[in-house]
Amino acid sequence: MMGHNEMTSDEQIQQLQEELNRTAFHLLAVNQAMKMLGSVTQLQQTLDMTVDMFVEITRALWGCVLLPERGRSFVVRAAKGADTNNLVGAKVSIPPAALDWFRQRRSPVVVEGESNPQSDIIETLSRQMPHPCALYLPLMATDRLIGLIALGRKFRNLSYTHEELEVLSTLAAQTAIAIENAKLVHRLKGKVQLANQELREANRALSLEMAKLQAIVEGMADGLFVTDAKGRITFVNPAVRDYLGWGDNAVEGMSLRQCTPTETLTEVVNEVTSGQAQQSERELVITEPLRRVFTTRATALRDQKERLQGVVAVLSDITALKELADMKADFVSFIAHELRTPLTSIQGFINTLSYSPPGSFDQEEVSEFYEIIHNECVRLLGMINELLDVSRLEAGRPLPVSIAEVDLRPLVADVVKMQQYYIKGGHTLITDIPDDLPTVRADKDRVIQILTNLLSNAIKYSPNGGEVTTRVVAEDEEVIVSVSDQGLGIKPEDMSRLFTRYHRVITEDTARIRGTGLGLFLTKQLVELQNGRIWCESEYGKGSTFFFSLPRQRLDAAAS
Ligand code: ADP
16 A cells, blocks of 8 residues: 555646646636626625635635725625525624734635634634634735625535635735725716716706896897907897897898998997907997987907907997987077076066156056066066976975865966967967856966966967967866867877977977977876876867866865
């Protein structure tokens, strides 16, 4: 019989062959496993594959991968083999001493068959496993312990050979890298997802802003258009289409010169595109489709490198402002003239009276001069009061009215008599007032002011004379006063603005008639302050009738 050491050369060759086969098998397995691990980027998949690989290669009865959780404890993240179904998710607490020891050793720890100084620690750990552990493989990333592989006993209780442990050690190092990679990919994915989410949110916010901006631009009263750096139109809003009469025409892509009737617009934009100015502003008058005055402001659009990208131009309609400014200018010149006329007349009569030798005029003539002076003074005072009233209204202060019971009959007669004095022939002033006219609730002086205004307008706007009739009619609740003339009349389109401030209807006929455009505005305010209404009926070329109402004095109120 040959001893154990006395193998035949055949047997030795066979043993070497077997060892070689085993090593080759291990290398192949490792190679295969690493390839697979390298291709997987999901942590869980990596862990599942790791446990499969280790159990397969070692032919252990079971195995699991533990990863640290927050705090000290470890959790089983993947398991394979007998009775490991409920093991995944189980918490395992590893004593700090054991952790330190794994960290220092870095290499596989065989539980049985190897005497080690920490065997009691390892036993504490093993007791928490469903089956006895035979081997622990620390997973190290540089000097951090990022996990632990626990493997059970081998099939037929074979022991882990030295070279096998070396292979497993290499494999554990590679596995640690694969796990770290999967974690990194996971974190990166999270970051990418977050960035994506942020991007989506920013995008949503941006589209919301864009929609808002679009609504503003579409809805704004100002006209807006944008050109490129060469002055070709790239964007227009609805208002500018309306102002410049573009309608639905496709003007985008055209140069301004091709589609605007006015040079001014092209000039304003050119000033900016040529680089002469960053901003340019001009007043622009357009006569078609309507006469309108605009301020046009063009501003350069530049990119981050300050290169000119185009021009944004805004057209603001200042027609109404212009009209108001013109009206105010007319108004001042009118007032100066109107004040001078009665003053000149007063001065003339006073001079006549003072410097004529005694006896030049008889008593009747002297009385007439005094009456003229008196009337001119009344007219001046009326005008000044009217101006004071308007300035009060402009300042937002209320007009003073003191309401009392008023009998309109004598009042109307007085005003008509006063107006009679101003007509230079050609007009017939008629009054039509019932004898049993009830009294009204009003401010006597204010009614005089209203009536004077309506009568003087009726005379003023009947340059060819005719009848001017003041009629008073009693209704159930109110008394209605009307002043009719046979004069110029008013066009239907001018009716709506009659009672607005500074508004004057300028036609060929009225152009030479002077006025402030304040009379009817003030009159309307005064009527309404006395709880009345005012309105007008007119036929252009035939004449007008202005009506106003005042509430009747109630009998019970009068008695009290
Ligand atoms: P004005 O000082 O211009 O007379 P008003 O406010 O009294 O101002 O009147 C406004 C405008 O209404 C006048 O400019 C005139 O065109 C028109 N108007 C007023 N009264 C009459 C009338 N009786 N007949 C025709 N037009 C009138």
